[in-house]
Amino acid sequence: MPVEIDIAKVAKLARLALSPEKLEEYGAQLVDILEHAERVGGLPTEGVPPTSHPLPMTNAFRADEVRPSLDRDEVLEQAPQSEGPYFRVPRILGET
Amino acid sequence: MTDLADLSIAEAGAGLRRGDFSSVELTDAALTRAGVTESHLHAYLTLDQHGARAAATAADQALAAGEDHGPLHGIPLAVKDNMVTRGMETTAGSKILSGYVPPYNATVVDRLSAKRAVILGKTNLDEFAMGSSTENSAYGPTRNPWDTDRVPGGSSGGSAAAVSVGSALGALGSDTGGSIRQPAAMCGLVGVKPTYGVVSRYGLIAFASSLDQIGPFARSVGDAASLLEAVAGYDPRDATSYRGDTPEISTLLDSGVAGMRIGVLAELSGDGIDPQIQDACRRMYDALADAGAELKEVSLPATEYALSAYYLIAPAEASANLARFDGVRYGLRVDGETTEEMMAASRAEGFGPEVARRILLGTYALSAGYYDAFYGQAQKVRTLLRNEFAATYEEVDVIVSPTSPTTAFAIGEKTADPLSMYFADVCTIASNLAGDPSGSVPVGLDAEGLPIGFQIMAPALHEAQLFRLAAEVERLARFDARPALATSEVKPA
Numbered sequence: 001m002p003v004e005i006d007i008a009k010v011a012k013l014a015r016l017a018l019s020p021e022k023l024e025e026y027g028a029q030l031v032d033i034l035e036h037a038e039r040v041g042g043l044p045t046e047g048v049p050p051t052s053h054p055l056p057m058t059n060a061f062r063a064d065e066v067r068p069s070l071d072r073d074e075v076l077e078q079a080p081q082s083e084g085p086y087f088r089v090p091r092i093l094g095e096t
Numbered sequence: 097m098t099d100l101a102d103l104s105i106a107e108a109g110a111g112l113r114r115g116d117f118s119s120v121e122l123t124d125a126a127l128t129r130a131g132v133t134e135s136h137l138h139a140y141l142t143l144d145q146h147g148a149r150a151a152a153t154a155a156d157q158a159l160a161a162g163e164d165h166g167p168l169h170g171i172p173l174a175v176k177d178n179m180v181t182r183g184m185e186t187t188a189g190s191k192i193l194s195g196y197v198p199p200y201n202a203t204v205v206d207r208l209s210a211k212r213a214v215i216l217g218k219t220n221l222d223e224f225a226m227g228s229s230t231e232n233s234a235y236g237p238t239r240n241p242w243d244t245d246r247v248p249g250g251s252s253g254g255s256a257a258a259v260s261v262g263s264a265l266g267a268l269g270s271d272t273g274g275s276i277r278q279p280a281a282m283c284g285l286v287g288v289k290p291t292y293g294v295v296s297r298y299g300l301i302a303f304a305s306s307l308d309q310i311g312p313f314a315r316s317v318g319d320a321a322s323l324l325e326a327v328a329g330y331d332p333r334d335a336t337s338y339r340g341d342t343p344e345i346s347t348l349l350d351s352g353v354a355g356m357r358i359g360v361l362a363e364l365s366g367d368g369i370d371p372q373i374q375d376a377c378r379r380m381y382d383a384l385a386d387a388g389a390e391l392k393e394v395s396l397p398a399t400e401y402a403l404s405a406y407y408l409i410a411p412a413e414a415s416a417n418l419a420r421f422d423g424v425r426y427g428l429r430v431d432g433e434t435t436e437e438m439m440a441a442s443r444a445e446g447f448g449p450e451v452a453r454r455i456l457l458g459t460y461a462l463s464a465g466y467y468d469a470f471y472g473q474a475q476k477v478r479t480l481l482r483n484e485f486a487a488t489y490e491e492v493d494v495i496v497s498p499t500s501p502t503t504a505f506a507i508g509e510k511t512a513d514p515l516s517m518y519f520a521d522v523c524t525i526a527s528n529l530a531g532d533p534s535g536s537v538p539v540g541l542d543a544e545g546l547p548i549g550f551q552i553m554a555p556a557l558h559e560a561q562l563f564r565l566a567a568e569v570e571r572l573a574r575f576d577a578r579p580a581l582a583t584s585e586v587k588p589a
Contacts, residue, residue, distance in 0.1 A: 005460060007456070010456050010459050010460045010463065011456060012440075013459050013463065014415060014443075014455050014456055014459040015419075015422070015436070015439045015440045015443055016440060016443050016444050016447070016452055016455065016456070017437070017440035017441045017443075017444040018444055018452070022452075026452065026453055026456055029453060029514055030453070030456060030457055030460065032514075032515055033407060033457060033514065033515055033518075034457070034460070034470070036404060036407075036515060037404045037405075037407050037408050037461075037470065037474075038404070038469075038470075039401060039404040040401055040404045040405050040408065040470075040473045040474050040477045041469065041473055042401070043398065043401055043476075043477055043480060045473060045476035045477065045479075045480065048476040048479050048480060049476070049479055050472060050475030050476050050478070050479060051475055051476075051478040051479040051482060051529075052306060052475060053306050053336070054292045054293075054306065054482070054529075054530060054531020054532075054556070055292055055293050055336070055338065055531060055556070057293075057336070057338075057339070059335075060332075060335040060336075060337075060339070062332055070199050070200060071199060074199040075199055075425075077199075078196060078197065078198075078199070078425070078426040078427075079424070079425055079426060080423055080424075080426075080427070080428070080429035081429065087424050087425055089424055089435045089438065090431070090432060090433065090434055090435050090437070090438050091433075091434055091435065092434065092435045092436075
């Protein structure tokens, strides 16, 4: 089947503010790649379970005990903007 | 006298213990080699001369005091720049992490330091390890020491170039679809991707979490084994770390291959593989048979679909992993009216084209309506591939093939066509999807003097078998060529 991509929608989901030219370029490349990747549909997989992880492991738990974590000031030092003990960001809710 | 930068890790360790030279002299030899070759190669993003000399001095003092921490004690090594280093800039080759100084060490970095290894610096890579040529680095490409008009392979091209030219005696890389083995092949080195879970990924900046593994680059099989033994083992800080006993690695290095059952992978024996590479591999198959191994052709039809499955699974996981780069906690921020605008602007500015492409591809493959046809189907193909490997390993101990379909290609040759670049990984990807260990050993040079790699795949946790065969391939190939740049006569460009 021909691959159709609403590239503007995908870019919005991916939080990438791309120019119209870039969107068009990436969109065309994605179609090429996906038309090749579609080959995975050529193998019969009825009843085959998916592999999400190569080792037969379930969740890894540790004892629930208090441990030191990274130093807060050192971590905040790497933030583009911080205020007191917090990361600072622009407003989150839209104003109308 | 041999320049110290050209010694193997084993030779350097013996010299240190005899008192022929110090770790400081060894470290200075590697730094001097970097000084004359970096302007040709750009293997490093960060060279920490001061820190390296301090670590070398401490290693010398410990050894003098009778404290011996094993094969890596006092050995100058390089680390790929997607493993975090406390106090040393770590960028993953991306503009979005320019200037980022991590507040902690990756477990592998702590383990190397605990063994008293000397960390020289951080090596160049394709941005976030996405690429097969190291051309996708935001800081400019790395060049191949064997021919500086060519790529070193990728994504761990900086680590490969450094070890090849002697600006490090060994290095760590990471391998998601071939990013250790393919550059090892293109730079004439031994490179190993261990079993998934055997080396901790705590502090490895994640690309595709169900595939990523850290492993060694070295100029000999024995050196690669020493490096892997130093970093392998359970780590409670990595939830995917293997909790059983660490597999044996170097126990069979001297065992030879008499009676070993070797499967030659039919799907990687013909079309699409450079004929010179096919010939070099065939000569090695004959030599192994003469050495007492039992060779037979094996077929894993699902490997024909491995590349397609990989280029759905890896971008899907990447699109989730790279969501953390949002201009809030670290890295680049581009201002916006709202937080969402700030995030989208920061990511568009901070990610290079290949990373943006893969995030878009992964986001699409995971999105409603397409998930089953793409990501879900790729995961089922992964199961089929694992089943085929399991059935084949009933009949053979290891599987062999070329490591790369071509030797090193020209800089710029494949950058305009992402799909052609993706084919560079066609030989290596199956082992990542299966989670099995896999390595590359150099077996010769092509007509243009470029190295050819021979790939060995083994069942999960059977590193000892992989290294057993690798050691025999090394003995039979007697590959001792070095790149022209690896001499003390080279002048900075």
